[in-house]
Amino acid sequence: MIRAIDVHTHVFNLKYLPVAAILDRSGLFNLPGDLARALAKAALALTKDDPTLDDVSSAGPSPGRASEAAAEAQVDAGVKEIEFGLADFGSYLDSKEEELPDWVREDEDVRSALESPGAELSRSGVGEGTLRRLVAAAEAFLGNARQRLKWVFVVATQSERAIVRRMITTYGGDVETFVHHMMNMASFYREGETVYPPHPRQVNRMRKLGEAYPGRLITFTAWDPFGDHPDQLEAVKDAVTNRGARGVKIYPPSGYRPIGNGPDNRHPHVSSPAPEEIDRRNLALFRWCVDEGVPVFTHCTDEGFEAYVDAGELNASPEYWRRLLASEGMAELKLCLGHAGGDAWFGTDAEFNCSFAADVVRLCTDSRFPNVCCEFGILDHVQDQAQFNRVRDRLGAIVAEQPGFGSRILYGSDWHMLFMRSGHEEFFRNYKRLFADPVLARHSENFFRGNAVRYLERQ
Structure with missing residues (x-):
């Protein structure tokens, strides 16, 4: 039996988040302000x-x-x-x-x-x-x-240990290791205060949590290009070098791109650095990640906790990552595109071909960038048989035409965000059934474990 690695989970609770701002402005809730607070x-x-x-x-x-x-x-x-x-x-x-x-x-x-x-x-x-x-x-x-x-x-109101216990109880019979991602969102909302500040308190709490579950939890720390600089970069370096974090989480729906920030995506609600300064800060982070072999994980779909309307669509496109990777010294960046571009995997051919998802496939199969991969977190439509058949046929056709794509796909769930979807308990089993298909079965071991091992290795 394959002991899977889930490369996309979360084990923080509400004390790590700007809760009122998320309930108020996020597309997932969007409650009236007073009620949200x-x-x-x-x-x-x-x-x-x-x-x-x-x-x-x-x-x-x-x-x-x-x-x-x-x-x-x-x-x-x-x-x-x-x-x-x-x-x-x-x-x-x-x-x-x-x-x-x-x-x-x-x-x-x-x-x-x-x-x-x-x-x-x-x-x-x-x-x-x-x-x-x-x-x-x-x-x-x-x-x-x-x-x-x-x-x-x-x-989200439970302690971190209780959240981990629920995750392991639900999926731990199949998943051996869970990679959990922190979210540094305070700078992107007017009411952005969090009970636990990101560095060092959140990082230290996650380090101790990982020590309580040896071999089962891996931490990715979070990046904030709007915060005090160079303190933010030094905080990320400190988290990875001294406090047990393995990689860095990037979240473009908070209001920034990896590169190519400009007037068209200027954050409308909070004071932010000039677009060229955001680019400079991001480049400094990514250069360090390339030099140290530190993996980067990014949200790559047009949905999520958006700091302003359409922030995901404006900022999370794989094309901005292509531009970054094509810039000097960036081709070797270890990058995982979370959500594999989003729900278009289950759409018609016309919908897929003009989507983030198709751009993800093109980026993952670009020979210039050997360390780019993707994962399928929260894409739970596989529980519907018609949608299951569609993504099976589409993914099968892609790996048949471009076998190298099989070495670029990883299993991820996006738990505990996945908890918001009914039937979340069947998520792993549905993907296990998907990769039992004869065309996909040859990639099963790499999908559930091997590709993640290579992605997570520090080079």
Whole structure:
């Protein structure tokens, strides 16, 4: 049996994220501002802390540490702001404060999270009835969003260890090693404070978490080209050199490209460096990654946690990576294109041919760039048989025509974001079934393990 490597997971909780900003502006939620802030406050109050993961004596670069106290003060501000936030949404709330939407009452995990919130919630002043009204309001605005709200209250409010345990319980019989990616998003939102600042506290917590699961967790630290420089570059170097991180995560939907930033993608909501300065900072990072053999992982689809409207479409195209790789000294960069370009893998030929996904195939099979690969995280349409057949035939045709593509594809799930999709428990088994196809079976071992081993190696 192949002991797979999942190259795309997340094990952080809400204390690592600018929660109010994500609930407010992200395309996944897009709640009204007051409701987003109220729900964020309640969710953060519920989020478990694991003090054994902290190492307060650790030294190192720490951009953003001053924001920690402000974030914690916001969480502890009490129930008044929440009640104020609810005032504008009375028409969406049940007349009975205690009443929850039917799906919440029927879902044991969510009901347990909301009915037994524990001391954290009580200390914050958020009453259980108020929390239930918040969930009811959010559900009314979001419509069919049960899995997204479940992600907030059942997964993302848990401690990091509990998140890892759930991941291993769900997939650990098939997956031996999980590569988890951090997300440094604070600089890209007006309300971007996080309870845990990225460097060094988040990195140190993830280092200790990895030590608790030897051989099972690998960390990729996160990059922020908007933050104080050169502190951000030094923080990434420190995370990789001294604090156990293996690689670097890039997230273009936050509002930047790897190269080619300009007036057309200038961040509309926050103060940002000049486009040419963002390019310069990125190039400095990527030169170091090439020199040290450090792998880079990037989000490569037009969806996700977008810092502004269409930020994914504007910034995440594989063509910007082609331009970077073609620049002097960059051809050897070890790069994995997350999500393999997105849902167009399941589209018609016309949709696929003009998509990020087709660009990913072209980039992965370009002989000038020997270290470029891709992974298929959260592309869960394989659970539908018609979609399964379509991607089987398309992927089979590509590897038959270009066998080298079989050495450039990796297994990834994007868990715990995958938890937002119903049927997520079957994700690995569906891809195992896909690669049992006679045409694809010859690439199965490389897809689930071999290609990841080569990608993760420090050269």
